[in-house]
Amino acid sequence: MDIGIMGAGQVAQIIGSKLLEKGNRVRISSRNIDAEKDKGPFGKFPSARQWRDEQAGKGRQAFAGGFREAAEFGELVFNCTAGQGSLEALAAAGEENLAGKILIDLANPLDFSKGMPPFLSICNTESLGERIQQAFPRTKVVKTLNTVNALIMANPSLVPGDHDLFISGNDAESKAMVTEMVLKKWFHWKSVVDLGDISAARAMEMYLPLWLRLMGALKTANFNIRVVKGN
Amino acid sequence: MDIGIMGAGQVAQIIGSKLLEKGNRVRISSRNIDAEKDKGPFGKFPSARQWRDEQAGKGRQAFAGGFREAAEFGELVFNCTAGQGSLEALAAAGEENLAGKILIDLANPLDFSKGMPPFLSICNTESLGERIQQAFPRTKVVKTLNTVNALIMANPSLVPGDHDLFISGNDAESKAMVTEMVLKKWFHWKSVVDLGDISAARAMEMYLPLWLRLMGALKTANFNIRVVKGN
Numbered sequence: 001m002d003i004g005i006m007g008a009g010q011v012a013q014i015i016g017s018k019l020l021e022k023g024n025r026v027r028i029s030s031r032n033i034d035a036e037k038d039k040g041p042f043g044k045f046p047s048a049r050q051w052r053d054e055q056a057g058k059g060r061q062a063f064a065g066g067f068r069e070a071a072e073f074g075e076l077v078f079n080c081t082a083g084q085g086s087l088e089a090l091a092a093a094g095e096e097n098l099a100g101k102i103l104i105d106l107a108n109p110l111d112f113s114k115g116m117p118p119f120l121s122i123c124n125t126e127s128l129g130e131r132i133q134q135a136f137p138r139t140k141v142v143k144t145l146n147t148v149n150a151l152i153m154a155n156p157s158l159v160p161g162d163h164d165l166f167i168s169g170n171d172a173e174s175k176a177m178v179t180e181m182v183l184k185k186w187f188h189w190k191s192v193v194d195l196g197d198i199s200a201a202r203a204m205e206m207y208l209p210l211w212l213r214l215m216g217a218l219k220t221a222n223f224n225i226r227v228v229k230g231n
Numbered sequence: 232m233d234i235g236i237m238g239a240g241q242v243a244q245i246i247g248s249k250l251l252e253k254g255n256r257v258r259i260s261s262r263n264i265d266a267e268k269d270k271g272p273f274g275k276f277p278s279a280r281q282w283r284d285e286q287a288g289k290g291r292q293a294f295a296g297g298f299r300e301a302a303e304f305g306e307l308v309f310n311c312t313a314g315q316g317s318l319e320a321l322a323a324a325g326e327e328n329l330a331g332k333i334l335i336d337l338a339n340p341l342d343f344s345k346g347m348p349p350f351l352s353i354c355n356t357e358s359l360g361e362r363i364q365q366a367f368p369r370t371k372v373v374k375t376l377n378t379v380n381a382l383i384m385a386n387p388s389l390v391p392g393d394h395d396l397f398i399s400g401n402d403a404e405s406k407a408m409v410t411e412m413v414l415k416k417w418f419h420w421k422s423v424v425d426l427g428d429i430s431a432a433r434a435m436e437m438y439l440p441l442w443l444r445l446m447g448a449l450k451t452a453n454f455n456i457r458v459v460k461g462n
Contacts, residue, residue, distance in 0.1 A: 210426075
């Protein structure tokens with residue numbers, strides 16, 4: 001499948017590499033594909049152009065460019081931009097280039113401008129997922145993957161045993177496609193819990209403060225939660 | 232131990248009954264101990280006076296009355312009021328009656344005034360736990376138990392296997408006392424994760440929207456989460 005990724009940072013590169021590994025063609029995107037990136041928590045972090053060249057060197061169909069080209073390219077589109085920049089990046093991609101397509105939104109609206117811990121720039125009675133759905137009514141927004149770090153997103157077996165991923169969105173068929181193909185077949189998630197329509201993105205994004213505190217307590221970002229049902 | 236409970240509803244009664252069972256003297260409290268209560272999700276729900284009489288009939292040291300009397304009575308105090316009314320109830324209890332004491336805050340600031348799902352009346356850059364700590368600086372506020380329903384709070388084995396409870400607060404000794412005596416010895420919690428100072432109440436309270444969505448997806452309120460650490 002041809003997949004467009006909004007973003008070219010670590011999350012975009014990790015997700016993009018996994019999608020390439022599964023035989024897809026992938027185009028990542030940013031304002032400047034030669035921009036130097038800070039070294040982040042997941043180690044090596046090349047520019048979009050370097051990433052593309054590396055992947056191409058492995059014989060994979062990798063591309064890098066602007067937001068608009070990635071949206072045009074993708075039959076399926078991922079939003080892997082930082083939450084604070086998502087609406088702007090998607091606007092640059094063009095409403096018409098996202099219309100009728102599934103957009104997997106895994107961003108979190110974390111605002112680091114006042115230091116750590118970050119707060120949410122949108123929450124409680126709204127969410128980034130809903131804002132995106134409102135701004136792109138012809139696009140089928142599916143919120144998922146935002147409750148784990150990028151390494152776990154694409155490699156859930158890094159966390160042993162049973163643990164759960166959440167999904168929400170207004171279109172049942174789109175959620176089913178994302179669950180079966182992307183999450184289960186390509187990424188090997190075993191348990192995906194459907195929390196309802198896109199307003200459930202509030203709950204999924206508001207989990208982030210707990211995730212951040214848990215990262216501090218556990219001293220690792222490689223963890224997830226399992227929902228355990230009572231008798 | 233003599234324990235005062237702010238509140239006389241289902242949470243207060245379930246917590247109070249468990250504390251009595253463990254040999255403590257317990258005083259629950261409300262504006263009107265004869266107030267009729269709606270039947271809630273946990274079944275039978277007597278008035279405070281009826282609850283006291285029932286418990287006394289089992290030979291237990293149960294009392295019911297106003298907020299001030301309960302705060303005076305308690306060497307340890309629980310806040311089991313609905314989050315929207317917590318600060319008012321605690322103000323009625325009197326700052327001097329809570330000074331120097333541990334206050335276990337298990338309330339959530341859920342606002343149901345606009346229907347389901349409720350939103351949080353305080354969140355993101357503040358929390359109910361912090362508001363209480365600010366309003367009662369001589370009291371040692373410990374936030375815990377708010378991430379599960381009242382039945383699970385006092386009976387964690389209703390959820391099988393391993394699952395986690397969270398705790399936060401500014402005073403390490405108070406957290407240790409609450410963890411060892413209240414949570415582990417009396418309530419039989421096995422895993423309690425310390426998330427830091429009282430500002431972590433933000434994270435614990437902001438988990439509630441996810442809890443509510445999970446309740447909808449699982450069709451039960453009897454569940455909890457387990458944190459699973461990666462390799």
